Amino acid sequence: MTAGIDLGQPQAQSVRSDEDVVRVRQLVRAVAVAVKLSLVDQTKVVTAASELARNTLVYGGGGSVEVTVVDNGRRKGVQIVFADSGPGIADLDLAMTDGYTSGGGLGLGLSGSRRLVDEFQIETSTETGTRITVTKWSR
């Protein structure tokens, strides 16, 4: 499964079902292992990816995930983009608050996954949906 991954290319995975969320986790893990993240950092980035991919599915109505190896000259990292064309997030500050949920979840997906990665960027609009980019660097 992981043998065929070409790290020079972004890896795409559509998110349309529960099983796709599992596939996103497996893809992110394979790339995290390939760029030699520590075990704890692998676990953190895969957990964050699981939360955000589920958000893409549940709140964004499905979308896509792209995983890329990034290199800033000193370190390598994993960059993941979660994109949906759903309704967008009306109040971003509120949505980023621990424990706030507009659905039935625990309200930890956005706020919690931000703590698990090194860089977290979110663009959202009611017209074009939501796009979240996260990066985890090797130490």
Next chain:
Amino acid sequence: MERVPILKIGDILLVSIQLDMSDQTAVALQEDLAERIVATGCHGVIIDITALDIVDSFVGRMLSTIASISKVLDAETVVVGMRPAVAITLVELGLSLNGIRTALNVERGMELIAAAHADELDYQLDDDPDAETARP
């Protein structure tokens, strides 16, 4: 959809999660366990997560829900075998796993359940008026 097997060992139901569960599989496990607790009358549930390389908020919530459901059905749930990296990540994610008893391995989990059940039996004996009058 795949299902997680539930094994009965004496008075305990043992669940060893060996696959990367989809959310549907996690919800099905919750329901299957509730049914098995009632059908078997077991007083303990051990959930072994040694093989899980992540526990996200969905699985964390499933574990809490299973603990609550089993408590209502007179069974104690113990989660065993959490990996160190998973524990570190859970705390940073902000998940506290409230109400969940944990043990390092299956053996200790079984001891915990046996102890909890023995306490409960003592308590019921103390509550029994006949037992009271029988005392000197």
